[in-house]
Amino acid sequence: MFNRKNRTEIQHFVVTAKQMQAIETRLFDAGMPVAALMEKVAGRITQRILSKIESIPVTSIGVIVGPGHNGGDALVVARELHFLGYSLVVYCPFSKQKELTQSHLKYITSLGILINLNIESLQNCDVIIDGMFGFGLERPITDELAEAVNQINAWKKRVLSIDLPSGIHTDTGEVLGTAINATDTFCLGLWKLAFLQDSALDYLGNVELIDFDIPLADIQAILGKNPEFRRITKENAIADLPLPRPLTSHKYKNGNLLIVAGSHRYTGAAILAGLGARASGVGMLSIAVPKSIKPLLSSQLPEALIVGCPETEDGAILDFPSHFSLDQFDAIACGPGLTQSASTIVQMILDGNQPLILDADGLNILAQLDPISTLSQRQAATVITPHPGEFKRLFPDLVEELKNRILVTQKAAQQSQSIVLLKGARVCIGTENTVWMNPESTPALARGGSGDVLTGLLGGLLAAVVLNQTPIDAIVKTAVWWHAQAGIKAAKDKTELGVDAFTLTQYLNLLQLGLNSNNHN
Ligand SMILES: NC(=O)C1=CN([C@@H]2O[C@H](COP(=O)(O)OP(=O)(O)OC[C@H]3O[C@@H](n4cnc5c(N)ncnc54)[C@H](OP(=O)(O)O)[C@@H]3O)[C@@H](O)[C@H]2O)[C@@H](O)CC1
Numbered sequence: 001m002f003n004r005k006n007r008t009e010i011q012h013f014v015v016t017a018k019q020m021q022a023i024e025t026r027l028f029d030a031g032m033p034v035a036a037l038m039e040k041v042a043g044r045i046t047q048r049i050l051s052k053i054e055s056i057p058v059t060s061i062g063v064i065v066g067p068g069h070n071g072g073d074a075l076v077v078a079r080e081l082h083f084l085g086y087s088l089v090v091y092c093p094f095s096k097q098k099e100l101t102q103s104h105l106k107y108i109t110s111l112g113i114l115i116n117l118n119i120e121s122l123q124n125c126d127v128i129i130d131g132m133f134g135f136g137l138e139r140p141i142t143d144e145l146a147e148a149v150n151q152i153n154a155w156k157k158r159v160l161s162i163d164l165p166s167g168i169h170t171d172t173g174e175v176l177g178t179a180i181n182a183t184d185t186f187c188l189g190l191w192k193l194a195f196l197q198d199s200a201l202d203y204l205g206n207v208e209l210i211d212f213d214i215p216l217a218d219i220q221a222i223l224g225k226n227p228e229f230r231r232i233t234k235e236n237a238i239a240d241l242p243l244p245r246p247l248t249s250h251k252y253k254n255g256n257l258l259i260v261a262g263s264h265r266y267t268g269a270a271i272l273a274g275l276g277a278r279a280s281g282v283g284m285l286s287i288a289v290p291k292s293i294k295p296l297l298s299s300q301l302p303e304a305l306i307v308g309c310p311e312t313e314d315g316a317i318l319d320f321p322s323h324f325s326l327d328q329f330d331a332i333a334c335g336p337g338l339t340q341s342a343s344t345i346v347q348m349i350l351d352g353n354q355p356l357i358l359d360a361d362g363l364n365i366l367a368q369l370d371p372i373s374t375l376s377q378r379q380a381a382t383v384i385t386p387h388p389g390e391f392k393r394l395f396p397d398l399v400e401e402l403k404n405r406i407l408v409t410q411k412a413a414q415q416s417q418s419i420v421l422l423k424g425a426r427v428c429i430g431t432e433n434t435v436w437m438n439p440e441s442t443p444a445l446a447r448g449g450s451g452d453v454l455t456g457l458l459g460g461l462l463a464a465v466v467l468n469q470t471p472i473d474a475i476v477k478t479a480v481w482w483h484a485q486a487g488i489k490a491a492k493d494k495t496e497l498g499v500d501a502f503t504l505t506q507y508l509n510l511l512q513l514g515l516n517s518n519n520h521n
């Protein structure tokens with residue numbers, strides 16, 4: 001007896017509509033009949049739909065059928081559910097269909113299932129299957145079709161979307177006119193960009209990839225060996241953790257990090273970044289703050305070396321103490337809570353040769369300095385971690401393109417020759433060749449201070465791996481995954497309202513996330 005192969009490797013590929021079409025074309029050119037592929041895919045969708053509805057009382061199932069192959073998929077699913085004894089209501093408001101879809105429509109009619117032109121026909125269904133549009137949708141849904149979609153959403157029924165919620169653009173995740181609010185979406189074959197775009201999130205519901213055995217060679221023929229768009233998974237995130245430690249390790253082999261943060265106004269930001277760094281396991285931690293808040297930092301982080309700095313009149317860092325050198329550090333994390341008065345030291349750090357994470361006010365100060373040329377001229381690696389507001393200040397020429405977060409991150413990374421971590425519900429990390437995207441997170445993180453924790457965690461990891469030459473983009477994705485997983489676990493235990501930034505730092509313990517020192521789960 002053979003078990004189906006669990007193809008975890010395909011979980012990290014993410015494709016555009018164009019790439020998906022090119023991969024699909026390769027299958028057809030190789031001899032796979034289109035109709036056979038549709039049967040196979042729809043058979044798998046049917047199995048997954050059954051697993052979702054078996055435990056709930058279902059009297060009748062509504063099916064929305066579009067004009068293309070998304071509609072064809074829906075009709076095959078409808079046929080199978082009919083033979084399983086479910087009562088089906090088919091709604092197809094299109095006068096023309098693609099040939100294969102038309103053929104399935106004809107057959108389903110021959111089975112005695114009525115094809116309705118009127119959306120009200122679905123009103124009494126318990127579950128609706130959405131096969132209106134998939135990755136072929138390119139123009140907005142308008143007029144009666146838009147009204148039908150809005151009506152379905154207003155009913156607030158359970159809606160299972162095939163491939164994408166109809167109305168969502170495959171690449172940008174934008175709503176084209178209007179879109180189905182799905183409770184579940186079955187993404188077919190390979191993850192599409194829309195599944196990692198913030199703009200689509202509220203429409204997707206629970207998401208699931210339905211693998212239909214696209215040969216790896218066909219995927220690689222289109223995407224290459226190092227795909228441009230990649231999803232962060234548990235496997236690829238933990239692979240780059242600095243674990244296990246060599247038995248003969250010592251503190252200077254585990255990274256020497258300097259955090260530059262805090263002001264009278266934002267003392268907590270420095271503490272939160274420090275606690276984030278603590279969780280990373282960094283070998284040595286120094287935190288530069290305005291000297292009058294040094295006692296506060298020392299009491300919260302006894303293991304850290306707190307560097308008290310001369311202050312501006314408004315309580316920001318004015319300068320580093322005399323004889324203080326940045327050269328001793330493996331990495332610097334700079335920005336949380338600095339205020340814009342700390343521009344002198346930010347400039348000094350940018351001029352230095354240490355790998356750098358720049359966040360918050362560090363970015364706002366950078367925005368005044370011609371960011372693209374400043375970043376491009378740095379000798380060492382720079383990771384910038386803007387939220388969309390900071391991003392707009394840094395890259396005013398890219399503001400219009402922010403509606404496609406994935407592509408805009410890629411462009412910003414290429415222009416600035418830096419690693420760009422664009423914050424949001426689905427964090428995107430732009431690097432020279434790849435955009436990494438984090439598919440799992442929680443809105444519990446949407447509150448002040450959670451970004452400071454990420455900066456510290458990332459700083460600690462960066463300092464540790466600079467020494468063992470792990471690529472920097474690899475560790476950035478690990479930090480993003482770790483931060484989000486801690487948020488998810490904390491939200492499970494304390495609800496989405498219970499995850500203040502300090503609580504988040506308490507959940508960064510890897511054991512709580514199901515890992516151990518051998519880096520095995
Ligand atoms: N990839 C794979 O390997 C597999 C893919 N499969 C399935 O195929 C799906 C893609 O199928 P697809 O290419 O036929 O496109 P689809 O999304 O059904 O719709 C396009 C149709 O809609 C029309 N249309 C567009 N916009 C419109 C509007 N605003 N208002 C009105 N009409 C509009 C457009 O017409 P036209 O632009 O020509 O007027 C065209 O006819 C994919 O999502 C998956 O479910 C599986 O079966 C097998 C494996």
Ligand SMILES: Nc1ncnc2c1ncn2[C@@H]1O[C@H](COP(=O)(O)OP(=O)(O)O)[C@@H](O)[C@H]1O
Nearest residue numbers: 423424425441442443445446448449450451452
């Ligand atoms: N809706 C959301 N879902 C998941 N994560 C979110 C959401 N909103 C914000 N985040 C995350 O929370 C953090 C907020 O960081 P930031 O905006 O810098 O806040 P702060 O500077 O106050 O710490 C980022 O890591 C961001 O990706």
Ligand SMILES: [K+]
Nearest residue numbers: 130133164166
């Ligand atoms: K759909």
